[in-house]
């Protein structure tokens with residue numbers, strides 16, 4: 584495979600306002616980006632969740648609250664002013680698609696949309712009957728999902744089916760055009776190996792992305808994860824992305840400054 588020419592943009596980064604991230608200040612991320620020679624970055628903090636679809640004690644570590652996200656926007660505006668001219672910094676959000684909560688997500692997007700210059704739409708949560716499960720929470724939780732659905736294959740099916748719903752969902756005028764870490768379901772593939780054979784379903788996902796002129800978050804975080812060791816997407820999904828000519832935007836998904844721009848040279 585041909586080596587990519589140097590990537591000059593990191594389109595997926597978190598911030599000190601992430602409840603499961605580090606307290607690294609914005610400045611540390613920005614200095615790292617400048618040091619790496621990047622020309623453009625987007626802070627994509629998690630958007631507040633659209634409701635209490637799970638135990639609030641679990642959810643409070645997932646996404647910032649509505650009060651906290653206001654502080655994020657406010658501080659980011661002032662940081663951007665001080666770095667004007669040295670690097671392009673976009674204000675963004677990583678928006679969770681949660682099946683059944685489309686209306687509230689659309690409402691949140693309408694609320695924050697005028698502040699957004701960039702964004703990502705991600706699936707972390709799948710709905711099984713009336714219960715919601717976080718796919719990337721832990722290897723134990725993933726194991727419970729596998730047992731509940733009956734096989735690893737079925738967990739993958741459910742993930743890609745949910746991704747399809749996210750892509751097709753009417754989330755209003757501010758719906759992000761970039762699909763986050765599209766093969767996140769592979770996060771524990773070293774522990775739950777699989778030769779996933781439902782290529783038709785993955786192809787449908789890629790096709791629906793292409794039809795809408797959306798792009799994908801080419802996310803290197805998985806490469807750093809001990810049970811994953813690959814970027815999202817890799818393998819067949821990545822080949823489909825190439826075949827359909829879907830645009831890729833590199834994202835480190837950094838939750839600490841030193842991870843920014845990481846592994847961009849290995850793929």
Ligand SMILES: [Zn+2]
Nearest residue numbers: 597601603838
């Ligand atoms: Zn996060």
Ligand SMILES: [Zn+2]
Nearest residue numbers: 677705763764
């Ligand atoms: Zn994510």
